[in-house]
Amino acid sequence: MTKKTNEKMGGNGWEPRIVAFLCNWCSYAGADLAGVSRIQYPPNVRVIRVPCSGRINPLFIVKALQTGADGVLVSGCHPGDCHYISGNLYARRKFALLKSLLEYVGIEPQRVHFSWVSAAEGPRFAEILGKVTDSVRSVGPASKMIKKFEEVA
Amino acid sequence: MKQVEETLRQEVAKLLEDGTIDVFVGHEAASLPLKTSPCFVRSPKEVDRLVWNRICTSNLATYLPQLFKRPVGLKGEWTPPKVGVVAKGCDSRSIVGLIKEKQIPRDRLFIIGIGCEGMIDRHSVGRALGVVGLADAKVDDKSVQVIGTDGREKRIDIADVLAASCRECQHREAVLSNLTIGETPSSAPEVSHYANVAEFESKSPQERWEHWVGELSRCIRCYACRQACPNCYCEECFAEETAPKWLGVTTDLSDVFVFHLGRAFHQAGRCVDCGACVAACPQGIDLRLLNQKINKDVEELFEAQVSLSLEEAEALSSFRMEDDQSFMTEP
Ligand code: SF4
Ligand code: SF4
Ligand code: SF4
Numbered sequence: 279m280t281k282k283t284n285e286k287m288g289g290n291g292w293e294p295r296i297v298a299f300l301c302n303w304c305s306y307a308g309a310d311l312a313g314v315s316r317i318q319y320p321p322n323v324r325v326i327r328v329p330c331s332g333r334i335n336p337l338f339i340v341k342a343l344q345t346g347a348d349g350v351l352v353s354g355c356h357p358g359d360c361h362y363i364s365g366n367l368y369a370r371r372k373f374a375l376l377k378s379l380l381e382y383v384g385i386e387p388q389r390v391h392f393s394w395v396s397a398a399e400g401p402r403f404a405e406i407l408g409k410v411t412d413s414v415r416s417v418g419p420a421s422k423m424i425k426k427f428e429e430v431a
Numbered sequence: 432m433k434q435v436e437e438t439l440r441q442e443v444a445k446l447l448e449d450g451t452i453d454v455f456v457g458h459e460a461a462s463l464p465l466k467t468s469p470c471f472v473r474s475p476k477e478v479d480r481l482v483w484n485r486i487c488t489s490n491l492a493t494y495l496p497q498l499f500k501r502p503v504g505l506k507g508e509w510t511p512p513k514v515g516v517v518a519k520g521c522d523s524r525s526i527v528g529l530i531k532e533k534q535i536p537r538d539r540l541f542i543i544g545i546g547c548e549g550m551i552d553r554h555s556v557g558r559a560l561g562v563v564g565l566a567d568a569k570v571d572d573k574s575v576q577v578i579g580t581d582g583r584e585k586r587i588d589i590a591d592v593l594a595a596s597c598r599e600c601q602h603r604e605a606v607l608s609n610l611t612i613g614e615t616p617s618s619a620p621e622v623s624h625y626a627n628v629a630e631f632e633s634k635s636p637q638e639r640w641e642h643w644v645g646e647l648s649r650c651i652r653c654y655a656c657r658q659a660c661p662n663c664y665c666e667e668c669f670a671e672e673t674a675p676k677w678l679g680v681t682t683d684l685s686d687v688f689v690f691h692l693g694r695a696f697h698q699a700g701r702c703v704d705c706g707a708c709v710a711a712c713p714q715g716i717d718l719r720l721l722n723q724k725i726n727k728d729v730e731e732l733f734e735a736q737v738s739l740s741l742e743e744a745e746a747l748s749s750f751r752m753e754d755d756q757s758f759m760t761e762p
Contacts, residue, residue, distance in 0.1 A: 337669065337677055340692050344685045351760075357752060367750040375699050375728050377758045379692065382632065382724050384640025393761035406761045413760070422640060425685040 304355035311400030319404035332365025349414030492525035492661035521705035523605035544605025549597030596706030659711035700746030
């Protein structure tokens, strides 16, 4: 759904769309646990499973913002718990720089989130999603980076 | 300067004669005013092509990796050439970076370091003259005499038209070299480090966004900034990749943003602020304001310096357990 379709839905119908990149070994399993434990969390999230937070090319995040996501969440294993030992620690440096760069060019910081969630933290995963959804909702539908497909087709 | 140029030619002639190097990469006069081109000198007879002056702006490290690539289609044995190169402070740092990234072999390089007093920014000269087109220019050690395409003439003090990177440059001498010539540069940086970034950060998010919309709407996606940069040696750049396709061949501003965020991010922990990208941009876009933001963060968050020595690990290929995670929503 592009920004336009969002607008077509009118102010009231608008629900933020959040892309969540979750690492296979911890955060995805954490989300799974939240699910099987029947913990409610906002349905605004579209999960993309990646092998490791270190697999996340910062361009994935930029691209999600360009193609219609109102917000992005990236989550991996806690430092020290990475299945690949240190993927999350290399990733952390990239994420710190990207978050700062996006804010620098004027993208709302409320749209881009990072967290560590372990496979045992189902309730915490649900809690974080609530927080992230509220944060994205507070800045409204994304407009800055969105590609206007219609105009160039 | 003339003296240094003469010494450079003599040294290069010697190196080529005794077989220390097969080819020397330097600067030569170009057909456009206030420009030099990179040149490849292969025989002692050609050394007079080499120039050394205040417009040797290009970062010569950019031209090195290609010399060490095995020629396509060549059969049988191939030994990479022995390459000489002249390096300002910034070129030498890029060379250090390229060696660490295994794009060029240290043992086949002969680096001649020259202390640098800073290079002229052509865009500033045009602005000082009040015209965009320059018909002719003569540069000496301290000033530049320019004639605009409209016949306007002016003598400008080089100190007034120095490139922004050069004004702030902290490393004017080669950090890695086999030989140094010329004198130790006298001038110290005039402007405090990252003053431009700090000022920009203090603006409101909306002002920052509008600034980049204004700046990047002028971008014609010629990719000259990428071509000029020593770090952009990728055989296939993300800008041209088709699977996945990162950016469309459109005039949509979002595609321009994806290119610029991607390009700047790929310089994270690698950019030496040589200013070659800025000098190459036909649209006079201030790419430095983007590059320097990341450089500032790298320095502040990871206490890392870019390419000052062969031993130090690059910022993004290392980590510390206690790295900052205050940016995270839920660490
Ligand atoms: S990004 Fe620009 S300033 Fe940085 S190394 Fe590349 S050409 Fe030089
Ligand atoms: S912009 Fe990135 S992908 Fe393109 S050449 Fe430079 S480093 Fe490589
Ligand atoms: S050189 Fe300038 S106009 Fe060309 S792609 Fe880079 S920023 Fe855009």
